[in-house]
Amino acid sequence: MKIQVKFFVPLNIQVGTNQLEIELPDGATGRDLLRYLADRFSENQSVRRRFLGGRVLFLVGKEFISLDSPLQDQMTLVILPQGSCCHP
Amino acid sequence: MKGGYVGKILVVDLSNNSTEVQELPEEMYRNFLGGYGLGARILYSMMKPGIDPLGPDNIIGFVPGLLTGTGAPFTGRYMVVCKSPVTGGWNDANSGGFFGPELKKAGFDGVFIKGAAKEPVYLWIHDGKAEIRSAKHLWGLDSEAGREALRKETDPEAQEAMIGPAGEALSYMAAVMNDKHRAAGRGGAGAVMGSKKLKAVVVRGTDEVPVAYPERLKEVQRALSAAMKNSDLAKLFHEHGTGAFNGPSALSGDTPVKNWAGVGIIDFGEDGANAIAGPTLDPKYKVKPYGCANCPLVCGAHYEVKDGKWIKGMTERPEYETAASFGTLLLNKDAEAIFACNDICNRYGLDTISTGMTIAWAMECYEKGILTKEELNGLDLKWGNAEAIVELTKAIAEQKGIGKVLAKGSAKAADELGKGHECLITVKGIELPMHDPRLSPGYARTYQFDPTPGRHVKGGLGGMQLLMPSPAKYIPEGTGFLDVLLTTGSEVESSAGLCMFSGFLGMQNLAQRLIEAVTGWNFKGQDVLRTGARILNMRHVFNLREGFTPKDFVIPPRAIGVPPLQAGPTAGITINAQRLAENFFHFIGWDMETGKPSKYSLEHLGSMDDVIKDLYG
Ligand code: SF4
Numbered sequence: 001m002k003i004q005v006k007f008f009v010p011l012n013i014q015v016g017t018n019q020l021e022i023e024l025p026d027g028a029t030g031r032d033l034l035r036y037l038a039d040r041f042s043e044n045q046s047v048r049r050r051f052l053g054g055r056v057l058f059l060v061g062k063e064f065i066s067l068d069s070p071l072q073d074q075m076t077l078v079i080l081p082q083g084s085c086c087h088p
Numbered sequence: 089m090k091g092g093y094v095g096k097i098l099v100v101d102l103s104n105n106s107t108e109v110q111e112l113p114e115e116m117y118r119n120f121l122g123g124y125g126l127g128a129r130i131l132y133s134m135m136k137p138g139i140d141p142l143g144p145d146n147i148i149g150f151v152p153g154l155l156t157g158t159g160a161p162f163t164g165r166y167m168v169v170c171k172s173p174v175t176g177g178w179n180d181a182n183s184g185g186f187f188g189p190e191l192k193k194a195g196f197d198g199v200f201i202k203g204a205a206k207e208p209v210y211l212w213i214h215d216g217k218a219e220i221r222s223a224k225h226l227w228g229l230d231s232e233a234g235r236e237a238l239r240k241e242t243d244p245e246a247q248e249a250m251i252g253p254a255g256e257a258l259s260y261m262a263a264v265m266n267d268k269h270r271a272a273g274r275g276g277a278g279a280v281m282g283s284k285k286l287k288a289v290v291v292r293g294t295d296e297v298p299v300a301y302p303e304r305l306k307e308v309q310r311a312l313s314a315a316m317k318n319s320d321l322a323k324l325f326h327e328h329g330t331g332a333f334n335g336p337s338a339l340s341g342d343t344p345v346k347n348w349a350g351v352g353i354i355d356f357g358e359d360g361a362n363a364i365a366g367p368t369l370d371p372k373y374k375v376k377p378y379g380c381a382n383c384p385l386v387c388g389a390h391y392e393v394k395d396g397k398w399i400k401g402m403t404e405r406p407e408y409e410t411a412a413s414f415g416t417l418l419l420n421k422d423a424e425a426i427f428a429c430n431d432i433c434n435r436y437g438l439d440t441i442s443t444g445m446t447i448a449w450a451m452e453c454y455e456k457g458i459l460t461k462e463e464l465n466g467l468d469l470k471w472g473n474a475e476a477i478v479e480l481t482k483a484i485a486e487q488k489g490i491g492k493v494l495a496k497g498s499a500k501a502a503d504e505l506g507k508g509h510e511c512l513i514t515v516k517g518i519e520l521p522m523h524d525p526r527l528s529p530g531y532a533r534t535y536q537f538d539p540t541p542g543r544h545v546k547g548g549l550g551g552m553q554l555l556m557p558s559p560a561k562y563i564p565e566g567t568g569f570l571d572v573l574l575t576t577g578s579e580v581e582s583s584a585g586l587c588m589f590s591g592f593l594g595m596q597n598l599a600q601r602l603i604e605a606v607t608g609w610n611f612k613g614q615d616v617l618r619t620g621a622r623i624l625n626m627r628h629v630f631n632l633r634e635g636f637t638p639k640d641f642v643i644p645p646r647a648i649g650v651p652p653l654q655a656g657p658t659a660g661i662t663i664n665a666q667r668l669a670e671n672f673f674h675f676i677g678w679d680m681e682t683g684k685p686s687k688y689s690l691e692h693l694g695s696m697d698d699v700i701k702d703l704y705g
Contacts, residue, residue, distance in 0.1 A: 008358075009335045009365045010324055046320045055555050057340055057657060062353050064657045078358070084342050084523060085330035085408030086544070086588060087551045088321045 001026055001073035005033070008080040011056075014047050030058055030067040033077075055082045090608035091300035092154050093117045097130070098196045098218055100211060102284055103144055103203030107218045112197065118609065118619075119695040122154035122197060124180035125583030125623035127169030128630060130200060133698065137633040141173035141276075142258060142283040144204040150191065150249055150289055151199075153585010156381075157192030157297040160305060160602045161312055162590035164189055164381030167582070168249070168264045168272040170280045171634075174442075174497060175516040178539045178630040179275035182582060183249075184380035185267035187291065190247040194293030201286060210250075210288040212242050215295065223287035228253060230435035231265040234288065243292040250288035251278045252437030257487050258282045259495035261442040265434065269404040270380075273439035275518065275540060276497075300608025308601050309384075315593040316384055322592055326377070329387040330408035331366025337408070338364065338416040341527040341658040342554060345416055346471060347448040348513050348524070348646045351656035355471075356416050364415040366405070369423055374405065385589060391427065398428035398478055406430040406440075409544070412522035413444025418451060418477055425474035429481040436485035442497055445519035447480055449498035450490075452511040459508065465489040513644045515541040525665075526649045526658040528553040529562055532665040533571060533672050536643040539627035545588055547578025547620075549668075564664045568671030575672075576620025583623055621676065622693040625685050628678070629699050638669070638683045 005020045012018045015037075024032060031054070038051040050056060058065045059078040071077070081088075099108045120129045127149045139145035148170040155163040166188030172179030191199065195216035208223040226237055231252045238248050248266060255262035255278030262278025263271040281287075299305055316322045324332050337343040338361035339352040346355050362368055373393060379386030389405040406414070406426055414420060414429040433440045447469075453459040454469040461468060465483055467476040483491030493501045499517040502508045513520050515535055521544040525532035530549025538546040549571050553561040581588065581599045590598055603611045645651075649662035673680050677689030687704050690696045 008339075009362060009367045010328060010332045013324065013367055014320060044320055045318075053555075054557060057336075059339070059353065059358075064353070080336045080339060081333070082336065082340060082555055083333050084337050084551070084554050085333050086523075087554050088325065088333060088592065 001028070001071065003033070003071055003074070004076040006076065006078045008059075008078050011079060011081040014044060015041050024071065028071050030065070030069050030071060033071060034067065050081060056080060057082055091298040092158060092603070092607040093122060093197050094192060094195055094297060096196055097198040097200060098213065100199065100201045100218065100220070101203040102201060102205040102209065102220065102286065105220055107220070115695070117154060117607075119622060120626065121580065121583035121619065121623070122156065123151050123165070123167040123583040123585055124169055124182070124627065125579065125619075126198060127151040127167060127180060128178065128623065128626040129695075130198070131169055132626060132630055132633075134200065134202070135171065137635075139171065141171045141176065142279060144202070144284070146171050146280055146283070147200055147202045148277065148280050148284070149198055149200040152188035152192050152197065153583060155602055155606050156585035157189040158299050158305075158606050159382055160606055161309055161382055161384050162587045163585040163602070164383060165585045165587060166191065166249075168277040170277050172275040172540075173279050174260050174276045174518045175541060177516065177634050177636055178627050179277060180540055180627070181264070181272035181274045181277050182545060183264070183266055183270045183272040184383075184587060185247070185270035186381045187247040187249050187266040188585065189381045190291045190293050192293065192297045193295050194291045195295060199289060201284065204283060205285040208285045208287050210238065210286065210290055212290050214243065214292045226287050227256060231437055232268050232435060235268055238288055238290050242290050246290050246292040248288045248290045250437075251281045252435060254436040254438045254485060254495065255279055255282040256287075257495070259438065259484075259487070260497045260500060261439045261446065261484075261495060263437050263439045265437045269434045271434070271437070271439065274441065274543065278437050299606050301605045304605035305602070308598070308605055312384055312593060312595060315595055319593055322385060325387055325589065325592060326385055328366035328370055329389060329405060331369070331405060331411055334408055334411050334415070335361040335365035335368070337412065341524055341656060343412040343416040343522050344520075344524045346419055347417065347452045347511065348644075349452070350419070351653055352416065354655055356419055356421070360416070360419070360421040363421045364411050364423055364426065369405070375402070380587065383587065385592070387589060393424060393427060396424045396427070398424060399431055403427050403431045404434060409522050410440040410444070413441050414477060414481075417444055417448050417522065419472035420474050420477055421472065422474035425478050428478045432481050432485050438485060441521050442519045443481060443484060445513065446484070446494050446498040446501065447477060449501070449508065449511050449513070450480065450494060453508040456511070458511070463490060465491070513647060515643055516641055518542040520644070520647055523550060523554070524658070525550065525647055525663050526653065526661045529564070529663045529668065530567070530571065532643055532648050532663045533668040534575075535647070536641050536665060537638070537669055537672065539624070539631050541641055547575035549574060562661065562663070564667035564671060566671070567668060568675035571668070571672045572621070572675040573617065576617050576624060579620035579623040580616050618693060622695065624676070625690065625693060625696065626699075628683070629685065629703070632683055633702060636683065638680060
């Protein structure tokens with residue numbers, strides 16, 4: 001399946017792109033996507049740790065979905081970095 | 089003396105125009121470090137309980153951190169201490185910039201000012217000397233014009249801690265300003281200065297503050313530089329400051345929305361979150377970075393608004409707390425309106441958190457028909473109305489119309505108007521800051537029971553929990569020890585004068601290593617715990633002596649999910665604040681009913697004989 005992934009600011013700065021189209025096997029979950037992204041951006045240690053540690057939120061439309069949710073073909077997923085001014 | 093402190097404080101009595109230099113023994117610094125630790129110890133001894141916070145018996149102290157002025161990284165900070173006119177109890181507020189190091193270099197570890205002048209004055213301290221000078225001609229100047237005028241008549245490189253018109257008019261939200269835009273903002277210390285007719289403390293110093301082991305200090309500095317180079321987050325923070333995460337915080341449940349009753353993704357939306365995000369704004373407005381003294385991270389920035397509706401020209405990039413208070417909290421997506429409110433608050437000397445929160449309270453009151461348009465200076469105070477938000481901020485700064493009432497803060501405004509109490513989000517009269525316990529439950533305990541309630545910069549579990557998964561972080565059992573450990577660590581960090589962002593670089597035991605290098609003391613993990621607990625207790629017993637008990641500190645139900653939100657990432661969450669508090673009290677040794685620290689724990693901490701006598705006879 002193909003999904004559109006949008007990286008919410010400031011994650012877009014860290015990964016160097018606003019959006020990616022990603023192909024994943026059918027039945028893949030959010031965690032599979034995070035593993036894929038950790039590999040793809042493995043040269044950036046803090047980004048890699050963020051993906052592997054699940055320190056992100058998944059937004060679909062106006063709904064937050066669990067990182068364990070199965071992903072759907074053609075869906076658009078916004079990934080928000082979990083963090084704050086004092087704890088990035 | 090080996091290093092870190094100069095061993096002297098200046099005590100000023102404005103009622104009789106006197107100044108006195110007092111020497112402090114080394115054990116004072118060993119036990120209470122500097123900053124608010126030293127401040128709490130000194131104010132407990134010098135001040136009587138029950139005094140009027142806006143009367144001459146209140147004492148206001150300006151106290152740099154223990155390491156401030158030594159060139160140690162991240163240590164450009166000082167703290168203002170006094171009795172708060174907002175809470176009626178202990179107050180400390182922390183600010184960066186360049187004032188703290190300058191005071192140390194001028195020969196003092198702190199300045200404590202009592203009494204009240206009959207006419208406006210300022211205190212001019214330069215290389216060990218102090219003069220009280222007339223400030224009649226400066227009264228009414230804002231923090232920018234005031235700084236310029238003060239530098240003109242003292243020294244072009246002087247640094248000042250001053251009040252703007254808000255402090256002069258005794259606004260309970262008045263901040264103490266330095267560097268034009270840095271604020272020791274919370275708790276109404278600006279009003280205390282105003283009540284003393286003290287426009288400013290101006291300092292210039294050229295002495296060096298001793299460092300016990302300069303080589304060890306350089307070693308730590310080198311390690312920090314290496315950590316910086318490898319940290320992508322440090323780069324992000326340097327570029328975009330505390331605003332880097334404005335966007336995610338607006339949606340994740342970190343930033344409170346619509347006076348704590350809304351949901352980011354529904355009420356503010358992705359577009360709103362994007363509109364106020366630092367990285368969205370910086371390319372358009374940022375002209376140069378700004379950092380505090382001796383800071384390797386440099387997280388501030390000067391902005392320029394070329395053709396704005398409210399501002400034209402230079403202003404400061406709002407910090408996260410400000411962007412959240414005037415943005416997400418009010419559903420305001422107009423970034424330039426946030427800049428304008430920030431600018432007004434900086435110039436007049438107002439705490440941006442309390443001001444934004446007071447406007448949020450007024451907005452909810454307006455929505456519910458508790459306050460009418462007529463009562464609100466004719467403003468249509470609908471959520472997100474940028475125009476009205478800027479106008480009301482101006483009215484609060486100038487104390488015009490409803491602004492005169494709102495300048496007292498939301499809790500006192502509700503009392504004075506006799507309505508709107510159900511919309512208050514305050515603890516002990518002070519507005520809560522911009523991190524929501526429904527996402528990071530530990531903030532509930534910190535906001536409720538730090539001796540300065542309602543502070544996000546005080547220690548506890550909240551910050552760490554932000555990055556933790558649910559549901560583990562919502563289980564209150566077993567949290568007490570870690571809560572105490574993090575809180576006492578933060579007490580040491582602050583009193584040493586370290587910026588809380590120094591932790592970004594992930595360097596283990598940074599405060600401890602710097603304290604050892606600068607002072608030459610043997611300062612290990614157990615010293616951090618014991619010293620931090622001593623400082624925390626010192627601030628806490630100040631409140632007990634005022635007659636407070638834990639029952640006086642009530643967390644607003646909405647802030648802990650009573651009732652829970654119906655949507656968003658924290659939907660359905662209710663925090664067991666009582667249990668979090670019980671765990672903390674148990675480990676720190678405080679009685680849950682009376683708040684009293686056990687006699688044993690005070691004896692164990694040491695240097696608190698007078699406190700033991702006051703509490704136990
Ligand atoms: S990190 Fe920012 S607030 Fe902290 S000392 Fe540096 S410039 Fe100041």
